[in-house]
Amino acid sequence: MKDLILDVDTGVDDALALLFAVRHPELRLRAVTCVAGNTGLGQVVANTLKVLDAAGAPDVPVSAGAERPLIGPARDAGHIHGTDGLADLGLPASARKPAPETAGVPAVELLRDTILGAPEPVVVVGLAPLTNLALLLRAYPEVAGNIERLVFMGGSASTGNATPVAEFNVWHDPEAAAIVVDAGVPVTMYGLDVFYHVSVDAPTCAELLGHEEPGSRLAGLLLRHQIALCGADPRVNGDGLLGDAGAVCAVADPEGLTTELLPVSVELAPGYSRGQTLVDRRALPGEDAAHGLSGPAHGVDVALGVDALRYRRLFLDTLLSGPPS
Numbered sequence: 408m409k410d411l412i413l414d415v416d417t418g419v420d421d422a423l424a425l426l427f428a429v430r431h432p433e434l435r436l437r438a439v440t441c442v443a444g445n446t447g448l449g450q451v452v453a454n455t456l457k458v459l460d461a462a463g464a465p466d467v468p469v470s471a472g473a474e475r476p477l478i479g480p481a482r483d484a485g486h487i488h489g490t491d492g493l494a495d496l497g498l499p500a501s502a503r504k505p506a507p508e509t510a511g512v513p514a515v516e517l518l519r520d521t522i523l524g525a526p527e528p529v530v531v532v533g534l535a536p537l538t539n540l541a542l543l544l545r546a547y548p549e550v551a552g553n554i555e556r557l558v559f560m561g562g563s564a565s566t567g568n569a570t571p572v573a574e575f576n577v578w579h580d581p582e583a584a585a586i587v588v589d590a591g592v593p594v595t596m597y598g599l600d601v602f603y604h605v606s607v608d609a610p611t612c613a614e615l616l617g618h619e620e621p622g623s624r625l626a627g628l629l630l631r632h633q634i635a636l637c638g639a640d641p642r643v644n645g646d647g648l649l650g651d652a653g654a655v656c657a658v659a660d661p662e663g664l665t666t667e668l669l670p671v672s673v674e675l676a677p678g679y680s681r682g683q684t685l686v687d688r689r690a691l692p693g694e695d696a697a698h699g700l701s702g703p704a705h706g707v708d709v710a711l712g713v714d715a716l717r718y719r720r721l722f723l724d725t726l727l728s729g730p731p732s
């Protein structure tokens with residue numbers, strides 16, 4: 408059993424990740440923290456609570472975190488996730504209030520308390536701009552000792568999506584991403600190099616939609632949105648992306664991912680390449696100095712390959728297995 412914390416900007420694919428994390432028998436979701444990204448912070452919190460209700464996990468602690476990046480204003484992705492960030496499905500609002508309204512615990516404190524209070528090192532998964540996690544690691548560096556691994560969906564060793572070279576989560580808060588890759592905890596970067604390969608086809612989506620159980624059916628509705636959104640995108644072949652949920656599949660089943668330990672730096676300079684993750688894939692150590700590149704470069708397990716069918720099957724089997732007991 409793995410103890411897990413998710414940091415999210417729910418978001419259609421964050422919702423898929425939440426549903427998967429709640430359902431997977433070897434994962435124990437200990438807390439969820441929210442950050443501005445796909446939509447504004449208040450909407451992210453409301454969406455997260457709705458999804459956990461539908462997933463049959465109304466008791467998982469949820470807390471609100473940063474409402475904007477460390478530097479600059481928040482920028483949303485409503486063109487992808489719908490005006491409410493959750494495909495405008497009209498899900499009922501949760502009756503639950505998140506911390507801090509209920510318990511006075513902001514996200515950074517919930518993260519610290521959950522990590523330090525866990526009996527075994529936890530896996531922390533960032534599926535959003537890394538603002539909350541950067542604030543945590545700067546305010547309470549002692550948490551590093553009880554983090555088994557930090558997996559984040561973000562970055563790219565090739566092209567970007569928010570810009571030609573920058574992926575959305577890193578582009579939204581590059582300084583936060585730089586702090587996280589430099590924090591001294593084992594980090595896995597689940598970036599666009601694998602993100603665009605893990606998808607679900609229309610028959611699988613129909614199977615979920617036909618299910619009576621609310622969490623499974625919600626997964627079907629979200630994937631139907633993803634299929635419509637991806638349309639003719641040749642990278643996805645008419646399927647719907649699992650997106651962030653793929654990063655949680657990688658926690659449950661790391662064997663499905665091929666990674667390489669590589670130096671990664673985040674471009675922080677203003678301009679066209681701000682937010683790019685510079686993944687150094689050259690063969691020889693020390694070439695940085697030889698070529699005059701400056702700035703720190705840190706060892707990150709960069710995901711470069713994925714067994715996409717294996718994760719599709721894992722997602723479907725997990726979502727069809729019914730709510731947690």
Ligand code: BDR
Nearest residue numbers: 418420484534575576651
């Ligand atoms: C990332 O950006 C968001 O829109 C998705 O939820 C995912 O976390 C992909 O670049």
Ligand code: CA
Nearest residue numbers: 418421534535
């Ligand atoms: Ca996300």
